[in-house]
Amino acid sequence: MKFKKKLNYLIVGYGTIGKIHLKILSKFKNIEKIFVVEKDIAKHPKKKINKVHFFKDLKKLNLKIMKIKLASICTETETHLDIAKYLLNNSINVLVEKPLAQNSHTAKKIINFAVKKNKTLFTGHVERFNPVITKLKKLFEKNYFGKIYSISLQRIGPEPPKLKNRDIVLDLSIHDVDLINFLTGDTNIFKKIIKIKNKLDVYDSAHLILKRRKLFIYIESNWISPTKFRTIRIIGEKKSADADLIEQKLNVNYKTEFKNKLGVNKINSKSIKIEKKEPLKEQLKFFIYSSLSNKKLSNQFALKSLKSIGL
Ligand SMILES: NC(=O)c1ccc[n+]([C@@H]2O[C@H](COP(=O)([O-])OP(=O)(O)OC[C@H]3O[C@@H](n4cnc5c(N)ncnc54)[C@H](O)[C@@H]3O)[C@@H](O)[C@H]2O)c1
Numbered sequence: 296m297k298f299k300k301k302l303n304y305l306i307v308g309y310g311t312i313g314k315i316h317l318k319i320l321s322k323f324k325n326i327e328k329i330f331v332v333e334k335d336i337a338k339h340p341k342k343k344i345n346k347v348h349f350f351k352d353l354k355k356l357n358l359k360i361m362k363i364k365l366a367s368i369c370t371e372t373e374t375h376l377d378i379a380k381y382l383l384n385n386s387i388n389v390l391v392e393k394p395l396a397q398n399s400h401t402a403k404k405i406i407n408f409a410v411k412k413n414k415t416l417f418t419g420h421v422e423r424f425n426p427v428i429t430k431l432k433k434l435f436e437k438n439y440f441g442k443i444y445s446i447s448l449q450r451i452g453p454e455p456p457k458l459k460n461r462d463i464v465l466d467l468s469i470h471d472v473d474l475i476n477f478l479t480g481d482t483n484i485f486k487k488i489i490k491i492k493n494k495l496d497v498y499d500s501a502h503l504i505l506k507r508r509k510l511f512i513y514i515e516s517n518w519i520s521p522t523k524f525r526t527i528r529i530i531g532e533k534k535s536a537d538a539d540l541i542e543q544k545l546n547v548n549y550k551t552e553f554k555n556k557l558g559v560n561k562i563n564s565k566s567i568k569i570e571k572k573e574p575l576k577e578q579l580k581f582f583i584y585s586s587l588s589n590k591k592l593s594n595q596f597a598l599k600s601l602k603s604i605g606l
Contacts, residue, residue, distance in 0.1 A: 300325065300587065301326075301327040302325055302326050302327060302365060302587075303328045303330065303361060303362050303363050304320055304326050304328070304329050304330070304365050304367075305331075305332065305358070305361075305363045305365070305366035305367070305382075305387070306320070306331045306367050306369060307332045307367070307378055307382075308332075308333065308368065308369035308370035309332075309333035309336070310333075310369065310370075310457070311455065311456060312369045313333070313367070313369035314339075316369055316575070317329060317331060317347065319575055319579055320579060323579075323583075326346070327346060328346050329344075329346055330347075330348050330350060330356070331349050331350070332350045332351070332352070332353045333349065333350075333351065336349055336350075336351050353381065358382075358385045363387055364387060364388060364586065365388050365390075365582070365586055366382050366388070366389050366390070367389075367390045367391075367392070367419075368382070368391045368392060369392050370392075371460070372394055372396065372397050372465065372466075373396075373397050373460075375391050375405065376396055376401050376404055379405045379408065379409075379416070380405070383408055384412065388415040388416070388582075389409070389415070389416050389417075390417050390579070390582045391405065391416065391417070391419065392418075392419045393418055393419050393420045393470070393473070393597070393600075394418075394469050394597065394600065394601060395594060395597040395598070395601070396601070398601060399602050399606055402594075402597060402598050403598060405594075406595075406598065409594075413591075415582070415585050415586040415592060416592065417581075417582045417585065417592045418594050418596070418597035419575075419578055420470065420596065420597065421470075421574045421575050421578050422470050422471075422473070422474055423474070423574075423578075424572070424574040424575070424577040424581070425540050425543065425574045426543055426569050426572045426574075427538050427539070427540055427544070427545050427569055428478070428540070430567060431478060431527070431536070431538060431545070432477065434536075435478050435480075439531075439533075440529055440531025440532070440533055441531045441533030442531065442532040443529060443531045444510065444511065444530045444532065445513070445528075445530045446475060446478070446479075446510070446511075446512050446513075446528070446529050447514075447515070447528045448471040448474065448475065448512075448514045448515070448526070448527050449515045449524050449525070449526045450468070450470060450471055450515070450516045451515060451520040451522075451524050452519065452520030452521060452523045452524065453518070453520070453521070461497060462498070463497070463499060463500065463501045463518065464488060464490065464498075464503070464516070464604050465604070467516040468604070469601075469604065471514045471516070472514065472600045472603045473596060473597075473599075475512055475514070476596065476603060477596065479510075481507075482599045482602060482603060483505055483507065483512060483603055484602070484603055484605070485503045485504070485514075485603055485604055485605070486605075487503070487504040487505070488502075488503050488504075488604065488605070489501065489503075489504075493517070493519050495519065499517055500515075500516070500517035500518075500519060501515075502514070503516075503604070523541065526538060526539055526540065527540070533549070534547055534548065534549045535548045536548070543572075544569065545566065545569055546565070547564060547565055547566075549563050549564070549565075550562075
């Protein structure tokens with residue numbers, strides 16, 4: 296995907312994820328200027344990149360003169376509604392970091408406002424752009440695993456730099472809630488959500504469990520594991536699979552043969568070839584392309600992920 300026009304891009308919020316948006320966007324050749332707005336700018340070391348300009352107050356910018364048509368909202372979740380409305384009101388297409396809002400009621404307000412303003416809105420559930428997920432989605436559609444008995448997803452470690460007012464389910468588990476909705480093509484409602492304060496003074500671990508007819512879904516999220524894992528295990532009637540979302544690896548196991556009475560067995564497995572991609576880069580390209588071609592995107596998936604966790 297290539298875009299021809301020279302563009303100016305706005306990033307609101309220069310914390311953990313805003314810095315990653317900037318790192319990727321600054322390498323896009325067709326982006327001429329990037330404006331970064333950070334209210335606590337003194338706290339953040341500014342990158343010295345020619346085309347990047349830092350500001351402190353969004354409301355003091357003349358967005359029309361700055362010719363901004365595209366923006367990423369990378370601020371704390373509860374600020375998304377106000378900032379999204381302000382940008383959409385200024386005719387700017389908006390990519391909002393996940394989760395779209397702190398609950399589905401507020402998320403709906405953002406979605407409706409974008410429709411009213413006739414602008415492109417997209418929610419950054421970035422794992423949908425992980426090539427392993429793209430592959431798994433195709434395998435699910437082909438019924439490759441046969442009847443699926445269980446899916447377990449792990450998103451554990453490390454401790455993020457800032458934890459104040461963070462909710463582990465809204466912040467971390469929601470990635471996997473969205474993935475499970477995406478892969479199964481359903482809205483899965485997690486009635487059993489267990490949150491634990493294991494080590495930190497916030498809920499640092501969560502376990503989400505769902506049994507739907509004979510399918511069992513389990514999501515484990517934490518900020519305390521010393522090792523970082525982002526994995527998915529699928530157990531199906533015909534095949535099972537292990538996916539590693541960080542390494543972008545996918546292994547399929549299709550038959551275990553018992554070799555002797557001691558239970559020594561042979562697992563027949565193969566690794567599926569995955570062409571590695573940077574998910575956030577793919578997501579940003581998708582958002583820019585959709586906006587430039589005036590394509591309106593559905594954000595129902597973002598709403599569903601919030602409903603799935605009872606918000
Ligand atoms: N896609 C992912 O994998 C991923 C990863 C991390 C965070 N996130 C999401 O991104 C959002 C931000 O998370 P974070 O960890 O980067 O938070 P953060 O606290 O590190 O950064 C947010 C920044 O926004 C700034 N800010 C807040 N309001 C502002 C305003 N009105 N104008 C200018 N700056 C403002 C804050 O000062 C802060 O520096 C959250 O919704 C979070 O869930 C997504």
